[in-house]
Structures are given as C-alpha cells and as structure tokens.
Amino acid sequence: MLGKEQALNRLSSPDELERVRKSIIKQRDPDKPCITICSGTGCHAYGCERVAAAFKQEVKQQGLEAKVDVRTTGCHGFCERGTLVVIKPRNIFYQRVKVDDVPEIISETVLKGNIIDRLLYTDPNTGKKIVYEPEVPFYKKQKRLVFGNNGYIDPTLIDDYLAVGGYAALGKALFKMSPEEVIGEVKKSGLRGRGGGGFPTGIKWEACRRAEGDTKYIICNADEGDPGAYMDRSLIEGNPHSVLEGMIIGAYAVGGHQGYIYIRNEYPLAVRNVQIAIKQAEEYGLLGNNILGSGFDFSVRINRGGGAFVCGESSALMASLEGKVGEPRAKYIHTVERGLWDKPTNLNNVETWANIPLIVNQGADWFAEIGTPGSKGTKIFSLVGKVNNTGLVEVPMGMTLREVIFDLGGGIPKGKKFKGVQTGGPSGGVIPESLLDLPVDFDELTKAGSMMGSGGMIVMDEDNCMVDIAKYFINFLEGESCGKCVPCREGLKRMREILTDITEGRGKEGDIELLERLSTVLIDGSLCALGATAPNPVLTTIRYFRDEYEAHIKDRKCPAGVCKELITYQIIEEKCPGCGLCVKACPTEAITFMGKKKPVILDQEKCIKCGACYDVCKLGAIKVE
C-alpha cells in the first residue's frame, strides 16, 4: 500500500529516499514469519504458482494475514528441488513442495514451529536431513552477493528492493561522487564483463565517457542464449531493480541519457518483471528526468530480441536494436566510440550491471578482496548436466571446478564417473578430470582452452562420448551462425560434416588434423567472436580426449557407447532369465521371446540401437559394445 501512496510523490532527494526506506522497514516486523516461495522459471515448471496461490488462500482462510506474510520471490537457484519454500526468519528450507503440503506447513511449521521431516532436503552423502537453508551443502559454500536478494524480495515490488537497501548506491553516486569517481571506483574494483569477454568494465566506461559526441547510449545485454544457461534470466527476473540501478549509475558515469535492455522474447517473465520495475522506478523518480532531484536524466526502454543467438554479440545486438538484420560488424572502431546509430555506446551484461550497486555501496577495495588477482568478485554459474544438484550457484572467483561440481553440485548421479565439464557455453571447451583443481577464473579457463563465457557449466560423465559432444556444439553453432563471413558459415558446416562422419563410422586418417587446420581459419579469420571461439569444443576434446577420436576413426568403436553406428547391443545369455521386458520395450520387434528361463534372442538386422531394451533390463543382461 505504501508503494501507491509514495508513487504520488516522486522522491526528490536522497534524504527523501532514505526516509521512505526507513518507513518501509519500520512497517515490517523482522520477526514476523514470512513464507517465501521461489517463483523462478525452474519452480514455475514445478507449479510454484499453484503452491503460492494455495499458501495465500490458506492464510486467508485461517485469518492469519496479520500474523504471516506470503511472498513470491525470484529464483533461489536450487532448481533441481523445486518448488522451493523458505520460511523466514528461521530460514526453514522445504523442497519439492506440492499444493497438498501447504495446509500442513501452515498448521505445523508456521503456527507451531514444528519441522516437517519429509519436506526437508537429505544430504545424499551423509544421509542427514537438513533443516535450515544456509546449511544445505548447495548453498553453504556459495557467496551470494549479486544473487542473494533474490530469495528475499518480490521482484514486482520496488518497496521490497528498497527494504534491502536498494537504490542507496544510486543516491551515493549521484550526490557524493563525480562521474569520474564512479568510473575510478569501478576500475579499481577490477570488475570484468560477465557476458563472456571479460573486458574490464571500468576501462570500457572510461573509453565511452571520453568518446566524442553528446549522445551516448547505455545497453543491457539480456540476450542470454547458451544452451543450459539461465543465470541472467534468473537475475533479471528475480531482481530487476538491481540491474536498473547499475544501469542508471553507469549512465551517470559515462554521460548517457537513454538506455536499452535487449532481452529475449522467450523470457516472458523477465520481460514482464523488467517492465514493472521500469514503471515503478519512474513513479519514484528513480528513472526519467531529474533523478532524485539531481538534475540527471535517464530513461530505459525494453527491446525484445527475436531469438537469434548471434544477437548476443554486441555489434549484432546493436544492428538488431536499429531494426536491421542482427549481423555483427567488424569492431576495429569500438562500439564505445561508434555503436548504436554510430553513437558512443556502453554495453554490459545483466550480471555486470547487477554488480555495480554493490561496488558503489561497499567500495572497490571490498570488492577487490574477493576472487583472484585477475578476476574479482563472484560469478554466477548455471550448473547443469550430469550433476546431482542442478541449479544456479554464485561462487567467489577462484573456487576450483572440483568444489563447484562435487561440494556444491553434490557430484555425479548414480555413482558414475566424472569425465569432463564444458564451461563457457557452446563455444567453450571441455575440461577433463585432470584439471578439476583449476580455479574458476577468466585467465585460467582460457589457458585450459575453454573460457568463462557467460557462466554455463555442463557436467558430463563416463556415458558421454566426447566426439558426439563436440558434434552437438558445432551443430548448434552452425545453426546459429549468421552466415555473413566465410570461415564461420562454410567452416562450421565442414566441421560438422567431418564430425558426423567420424561418429557414423566414416572417419578417415587425417580427419583430426583437418579439424585442427579448419580451426585456425575460424579463430584467425572469423568476423566475430561466435566464429572465433567456435572451435573450442573441438580443440579441447581433441586435446584431452584424442584417444576417443582415434577409437572412432581407427577401430570404428565408440568407447562411451553413444554413437549408434559404432555400437551393438548384445544379450548376456547367462544373465538373461527371459523375463520379456525387453521384448515388450523393443519398438522394432528385434527381440524374440524364447520361453521362460531361456535367454531372449536379439536380431542385429532389425535392431535400431535405440537403447530401450538396455533401459528396461533390471538385471544388466544387455551390454553395449
């Protein structure tokens, strides 16, 4: 309610902002139980909307509105276990909550303080049930600076953001710092771009400020497109004001008055939450003319992207913003000098922007203490693939891959063996087990042949074929290449052809060398980073798993048992009791039932190698060779 009253009065000074903040906080009782329900994209898939509605209804029905708050928040990160519910202030952590659990949670936990055992998370390593959110191993080692407020605030309420200190950094920047001082602080912090390139943010801002021209543009790149990566999505959905606040500070620092958020249209919740956030910030006088009475003007518009992966590349993004085909151009003249409509343009990624208020609030020195010498602060990773705890993790730079995958991620499911982790999205590289102790850092990952990218981390186990993985990513990149330059368009097509031949048993001596040779023209000759980094999955899998390529080419075998043309399914006769499950599962009637207690017979001619028999056999009587 307060929000509406305040909306009539634009905040015209930083003091007024602080007064409003105080009155919001005063109205909130920190000891009042608050049921927070994760409403991130992952939990939406589990039905969090219904769970939240059930909580609201139950609270109303029992007449508990004055005693209990119900809040739908942004993504908590532990998407594997949705719908997530945390009951504050005790931070009781319930996972996989369904609508049916709601009345019990209210009557037992909220009213009586009893813990419901079955909704607790069980640590798979110790078998222990864990009650409180910060003690869950997935969260324990995280350092949730950027992502932390996601669990506390309703992204559609600006008052929630103000209650956790929101827009204080903006007040500080506008009234206590000159633009140069803001840039100096960001430079000193060592913040590097979180979108993939890792370019020092402060240096970019400084170049944009110095660029000639009165009109300068500010862009937030929210065109996240890496397969399996969704950290920008969760951040901008869950805490859109932190991104906006960063952008306003950035605009003040470089001298821009118009900003754009280029966001994927496939992220409807993010689009909606940003729209709401912009409107609220405008009503409060935090966006628009004369922000907080400082005389500084800045407004933000949303542009929805059409879904082309290449539009995440800054010059292609700007072309798309201009209404042209989203194709990159050479950046020999940097976009900070000539970007959008040929004007100086400062583009940063969602996560980079969200780091800015932290740096301004707490200072460059504080920020620079976190991380490694070359990579400061934290990084959010999207931990997916063959790992027990999939979800979003925010860790200090420098944490080892082993800690991320085994301590936070809980290791590999089903007791399988870890094989590799693809970092940096489709054009990152696969890092093998021998390098698991590598610290996560821009430069270390690049040295290993991969990259930080925007923070994708896809874990693979012994069942993944590395040639097949390389083929998958090259196939993705081929489909997303804009086709403008020859190396990327023609080169990726040829790489995919060669990799397909290898995985289908037509590999030839010299194919590995040809892939390596093709890589040189992609790296050296491509117009943009999409092509220049595209060979990474091929080069790293050759570098670390060359024997697998050779097995495919020379022995016509797929050691991981993935490439259909190179494997056969066979019945282990002594293990097969003739139960007939596989006979039913086989879609091509390739397996014949020979009577009870007699092993079945598999006809290789009819077998399409779908693996259905392998999956249903409970006795391990089918092997892949």
Added chain:
Amino acid sequence: MVTLSIDGREVQAEEGATILEVARAHNIYIPALCYHEEVAPYGACRLCMVEIAADGREKLVASCLYPVEEGLIVKTNTDRVINNRRIIMELLLARCPNNKVIQDLARQVGVDKTPFKLEDKQCILCGLCVRACEEVVGVSAISLVNRGVNRQVASPFYEAPDACIGCGSCAYICPVNAIKMEDIGDTRTITMPNPKMKKIEFKLKKCKVCGKYWAPERQLEYIARIAGLAPETFDVCPDCRQ
C-alpha cells in the same frame, strides 16, 4: 596524413583510409572478393586479411575495414595470412567447384584441390549484388535471406521483384559471375543463382531513331523519375542523341 609500412615499404596515406585502399593505391596485391570501391566495405569473404602488430602481438585483420594509423606495420604475406587465404579458398572451392573465377583464384593462392565434400553452387554470398542494389541503385530489390548455411540471395517470396528496374548492377558487380544477364531482341533476362527464383525478364526500350533496343524501360522510367526528367527524354538512345 599518416605513415605506415606495408610489407616493409613505407607508404603515406590519408587518415581514415583502409589498409586495402592504401595497398591497392601502391600496387600491393591483396586478394578480395566482397570488396568493391562503389559500396561500403563489408568484411565477409575474409580473403583480404593481413597481419598487423597490435599491443605487442600479431593478429589478422580484414584489410578492407581496418583504418590505417600512424606507425602501423602491415604484412600481407606471412605464413598465417597465407594459411588463412588458402583454407578460405578451399572452402569456397568446395562450395563452387565449377566456378571459373573461384578455380583461378584458388590456383593463384596455391590451392589445387579441396579436402571438403563438393557442392555445386555458383554464389559465394559476398553480398555485393545486394549492397549495390541498395547503396548504388537505391531500390533494394534483392536481399540476403535466412541465416547461416541457409543464407541465400533472394527477392521477396522468390518472385520477380516489383522493385527491380532491370539495370543489371547486380550482374556487373558480381565478382564470380554468378548472376547472368542477357539481352536478346526486345528482352533482357536476368538469372539469379538461386534455384528457387525464375528468370526475370524486362522489356527493352527501342530507340526512335536507330531502332536499337538499348535499355530496360523500367530502368529509364526510374531514372527519369528520380532525376525529374520528362519521360520522353529517353526515347532516343545516347548514341543517336549526340
């Protein structure tokens, strides 16, 4: 003016000029397919890449786009440059194995055969036709459509484009002669290297004096309109007008 070095030769150039322009002005050969002085540089074929030293390390840049600067050191024939050129020609030769210009250029950079599977295309997607149609002619009758490996030069819906005036700029500027144009009798035929597009035909205007068919009627109407000339201006061909 700035001074730079290309292959050890010190040369002077206007600020803002590109490496390729300066090299060509000094008779230093750099191959290029998507470059033409009448349209803005595009940087798509990547054949013109040369090596420069920047921040203490060498890198390849597209010479058609890279602006010269004081003290720039350019090398157009290092192993890395030649490697890049050859693989690009191998890729183009696999795409267009039956194109004479590509065959000759490949041979010229030392490529006799390609290790890749052969296709049978003529167009290399350099975009010169599309850019000339937009930047020089001003009608944008054709464009590059679809993405990546599906990219092609096409008219809207693959039909004879309404906007096309039949001027043939696309055919003239095509570096690999993939666009065919022929004038027979009173008809000009333009054939785009896109199997989905039919031949486009234009009626030619007959000179009132000599009776020769000399230019497409639509082109003459277009010129008269943009130049504000009377339609009968072009009743007589330039030869007879003199």
